[in-house]
Amino acid sequence: MQKIIYDEGIKKLEEFVKESKKILGFPIIPDQKLGTALWVSNRELKINYIISVEKIKKFFEGLSEGKIYATKCLNCNEIYFPPQSECSKCKNEKMEWIELSGEGELLTFTKIFVKPYTFSHYEDYIVGIARLKEGINVTAWIEEKDFEKIKVGSKIKLKVAKRFPEEYLTYVITIID
Amino acid sequence: MERKVGIIGVGSSRFGIRNDVNFNELAYESFKEAINEANIDLKDVSFLVVSNIGGWSSEPLPAVTIGEYLGLTGIGTLRVEAACASGSAAIKTAHDMIKSGEGEVVGVVGIEKMNESTTPVVVEMIGRAGNYFWEFENFGLTFPGYYALYATAYMNKYGAKEEDLCEVAIKNHYYGARNPKAHFQKEVTLEECMRSRYVAWPLKLYDCTPISDGSATVILASEDYIRKSGIKEPIWIKSIGYSNDTSNLSKRDNFLSLKASVEAAEKAYKKANIDKDKLTKIFDVIEVHDCFTIAEILAYEDLGLFKRGEGYKVVREKQTYIGGIIPVNLSGGLKAKGHPLGATGVSMIAELVKQLNYKAEKQRQADIKNGYALAHNVGGTGHYAYVTILSR
Numbered sequence: 001m002q003k004i005i006y007d008e009g010i011k012k013l014e015e016f017v018k019e020s021k022k023i024l025g026f027p028i029i030p031d032q033k034l035g036t037a038l039w040v041s042n043r044e045l046k047i048n049y050i051i052s053v054e055k056i057k058k059f060f061e062g063l064s065e066g067k068i069y070a071t072k073c074l075n076c077n078e079i080y081f082p083p084q085s086e087c088s089k090c091k092n093e094k095m096e097w098i099e100l101s102g103e104g105e106l107l108t109f110t111k112i113f114v115k116p117y118t119f120s121h122y123e124d125y126i127v128g129i130a131r132l133k134e135g136i137n138v139t140a141w142i143e144e145k146d147f148e149k150i151k152v153g154s155k156i157k158l159k160v161a162k163r164f165p166e167e168y169l170t171y172v173i174t175i176i177d
Numbered sequence: 178m179e180r181k182v183g184i185i186g187v188g189s190s191r192f193g194i195r196n197d198v199n200f201n202e203l204a205y206e207s208f209k210e211a212i213n214e215a216n217i218d219l220k221d222v223s224f225l226v227v228s229n230i231g232g233w234s235s236e237p238l239p240a241v242t243i244g245e246y247l248g249l250t251g252i253g254t255l256r257v258e259a260a261c262a263s264g265s266a267a268i269k270t271a272h273d274m275i276k277s278g279e280g281e282v283v284g285v286v287g288i289e290k291m292n293e294s295t296t297p298v299v300v301e302m303i304g305r306a307g308n309y310f311w312e313f314e315n316f317g318l319t320f321p322g323y324y325a326l327y328a329t330a331y332m333n334k335y336g337a338k339e340e341d342l343c344e345v346a347i348k349n350h351y352y353g354a355r356n357p358k359a360h361f362q363k364e365v366t367l368e369e370c371m372r373s374r375y376v377a378w379p380l381k382l383y384d385c386t387p388i389s390d391g392s393a394t395v396i397l398a399s400e401d402y403i404r405k406s407g408i409k410e411p412i413w414i415k416s417i418g419y420s421n422d423t424s425n426l427s428k429r430d431n432f433l434s435l436k437a438s439v440e441a442a443e444k445a446y447k448k449a450n451i452d453k454d455k456l457t458k459i460f461d462v463i464e465v466h467d468c469f470t471i472a473e474i475l476a477y478e479d480l481g482l483f484k485r486g487e488g489y490k491v492v493r494e495k496q497t498y499i500g501g502i503i504p505v506n507l508s509g510g511l512k513a514k515g516h517p518l519g520a521t522g523v524s525m526i527a528e529l530v531k532q533l534n535y536k537a538e539k540q541r542q543a544d545i546k547n548g549y550a551l552a553h554n555v556g557g558t559g560h561y562a563y564v565t566i567l568s569r
Contacts, residue, residue: 082308110322
């Protein structure tokens with residue numbers, strides 16, 4: 001797991017800084033390659049965003065019922081995924097929630113090896129974009145152990161799935177044989 | 178009559194892991210060079226535009242700290258963000274000010290100091306630069322990941338191979354090895370590239386730009402100022418084209434082309450009266466946005482230099498080296514020169530001004546016949562695009 005490597009790096013740096021403070025009286029460490037002096041900030045920041053989903057609540061209600069919803073403009077019939085509560089095409093606010101068929105085909109995909117820190121506890125994951133019958137595209141992880149089986153044009157089915165270890169509901173692309 | 182806008186001085190810092198200087202010192206490195214080349218009084222600079230994305234670096238108000246360090250206070254400044262195209266957006270801001278009569282001399286400093294944060298943090302923050310909630314929060318896409326989605330689709334459609342992508346890296350490292358300010362100043366072989374580990378399949382480490390620090394400065398001036406000051410041989414900005422696209426990649430029709438690039442190029446050609454059928458004859462040298470090897474191939478096609486599906490063959494045939502159909506990224510490109518995001522667009526213009534003035538290092542100097550050059554600068558994964566046309 002990449003997280004172990006990342007965390008080891010962070011721990012090493014912290015120990016180095018601690019040592020430097022003892023010896024020099026400052027959090028100043030030498031750059032590993034250049035030997036130049038680097039001040040390691042004492043003010044570590046933890047960021048976690050709090051995002052409103054009030055107007056698309058129904059989408060999450062859908063996931064808990066095993067359904068994947070999009071919104072559709074009652075005026076111009078435009079379908080929105082990700083769902084939005086108003087139509088930016090015709091400025092209409094009268095939208096309906098529609099359940100997506102989940103059926104479609106894969107447009108493209110990738111496998112992420114070098115992961116962001118907050119994803120480093122996962123094994124390498126595959127992300128794809130699929131076009132559904134409804135004419136809209138969906139980005140999601142592809143749940144398929146056999147990488148060779150995944151092709152551009154593969155028939156897919158979008159499903160609700162639980163993400164571990166966080167234990168929250170999301171959706172995944174599955175490959176149909 | 179429209180006011181013409183010229184470039185009277187350019188500068189660039191050395192790109193790379195710049196743990197030997199702080200943020201402001203890095204900015205000053207390129208500014209000093211540019212202001213000395215322009216050979217003007219600092220008092221003549223009437224506005225400062227700073228291109229920087231930040232977040233990974235400690236200063237949240239970069240335009241202000243740089244303004245103080247450069248001795249440019251009491252004039253007005255702002256920071257411009259258009260992801261990796263911030264530099265071009267900053268130049269457009271300065272250009273438009275001068276063109277509208279709002280200023281005579283405007284300085285543009287592009288800077289990024291990415292190594293003030295650790296690699297996992299930088300990977301995280303760039304990965305968030307798409308659509309945070311629908312792409313990152315659940316699916317942890319990374320910047321190489323977004324471009325890998327394009328690479329997969331392109332390779333599937335046209336039959337390009339990973340080896341073909343490597344050819345872009347080989348070319349850009351070849352020129353980077355001849356650019357004393359490049360992050361990577363060494364050539365790479367096909368074997369080395371093919372052996373490098375996957376970052377986001379099908380992209381490997383050698384398909385990706387490094388995490389770089391660097392700054393670049395361009396000083397723009399009005400035609401009146403240029404004539405009055407007796408400045409000889411400025412480089413003129415002929416036109417700037419621009420466009421944008423959806424934040425969610427899933428909202429796009431295909432993954433074979435960056436639509437914003439196509440639209441930006443169209444606008445730039447139209448404004449400059451460029452014959453689209455003769456692009457490779459008109460331009461002497463081009464810098465394209467090769468944040469990943471696939472991006473350079475897409476750029477060839479999106480700019481209309483080569484037909485759809487031909488981009489990778491062109492690289493394979495080495496037609497974008499000096500002496501080929503059209504030389505591209507003689508600076509080493511983002512790939513080898515380095516990609517300090519906010520500095521990149523400004524650095525492209527600085528490079529092309531050097532090329533047009535025959536001031537590039539001999540081994541990477543293009544033959545200047547018509548005196549036309551083009552910079553193609555993309556922000557995010559085709560989220561923003563700017564195309565700037567320069568002429569002597």
